[in-house]
Amino acid sequence: LLSSQRKIMTLAPPEIRFEPQPLTQQERGRQKLQQPFCLWLTGLSGAGKSTIATLLEQHFFAEGRHSYVLDGDVLRRGLNRDLGFTQADRVENMRRTTEVARLLVDAGLIVIVALISPYRSERNLARARFQPGEFVEIYVDASLKECERRDPKGLYAKARRGELKNFTGIDSSYEPPEAPEIHLDSVGSSPQECVDFVMTYLQARGLI
Numbered sequence: 001l002l003s004s005q006r007k008i009m010t011l012a013p014p015e016i017r018f019e020p021q022p023l024t025q026q027e028r029g030r031q032k033l034q035q036p037f038c039l040w041l042t043g044l045s046g047a048g049k050s051t052i053a054t055l056l057e058q059h060f061f062a063e064g065r066h067s068y069v070l071d072g073d074v075l076r077r078g079l080n081r082d083l084g085f086t087q088a089d090r091v092e093n094m095r096r097t098t099e100v101a102r103l104l105v106d107a108g109l110i111v112i113v114a115l116i117s118p119y120r121s122e123r124n125l126a127r128a129r130f131q132p133g134e135f136v137e138i139y140v141d142a143s144l145k146e147c148e149r150r151d152p153k154g155l156y157a158k159a160r161r162g163e164l165k166n167f168t169g170i171d172s173s174y175e176p177p178e179a180p181e182i183h184l185d186s187v188g189s190s191p192q193e194c195v196d197f198v199m200t201y202l203q204a205r206g207l208i
């Protein structure tokens with residue numbers, strides 16, 4: 001029995017009221033037969049964060065695990081539609097995404113965040129919202145040159161033409177992680193190889 005159910009079933013004199021105890025993250029995770037945690041993918045636009053996040057979720061799904069992707073592009077169409085790309089807006093984008101990730105981990109899920117998240121200090125604030133070991137920072141590393149060559153959305157070309165301001169790597173800074181849990185070389189490795197690398201790490205850490 002869950003601890004909260006046990007409380008409810010305890011016989012008590014009518015004048016004594018028991019408040020129901022909220023379920024815990026551990027209980028919610030246990031019901032899903034997993035340990036909840038957050039994978040935080042950071043890197044330049046076009047580095048491969050969304051692709052790797054999607055493959056990770058599919059991998060977890062196939063294994064019967066419960067995960068969810070929080071993708072910057074998707075969040076910016078809804079929850080964060082009021083935010084642009086100034087420093088203040090990116091800070092707020094990261095703060096909100098951190099809080100949503102926190103809630104979903106509390107709900108017992110494995111959360112995969114795919115956000116440029118260019119600032120070291122905000123990534124550290126994100127980390128601080130989780131228990132030690134529950135936050136896994138993953139640097140999806142591709143050089144600016146390579147991201148610009150890929151330019152999947154044509155945004156680098158736009159930024160170079162001056163049609164897009166504050167573009168990360170062009171006229172807005174990106175601070176690479178100094179000590180990420182995982183450093184992926186998304187130029188030398190395929191997305192699938194990156195996923196395998198992450199899984200090996202998670203197994204070694206006992207997270208899966």
Ligand code: ADX
Pocket residue numbers: 045046072073076085089090093094114115116117118153155164165166167168172
């Ligand atoms: S973050 O910097 O605030 O973490 P986020 O990951 O949410 O960025 O959004 C990045 C996506 O927004 C990019 O993949 C790109 O498609 C789009 N985008 C539009 N304008 C910009 C810009 N000025 N800088 C970076 N990305 C931009």
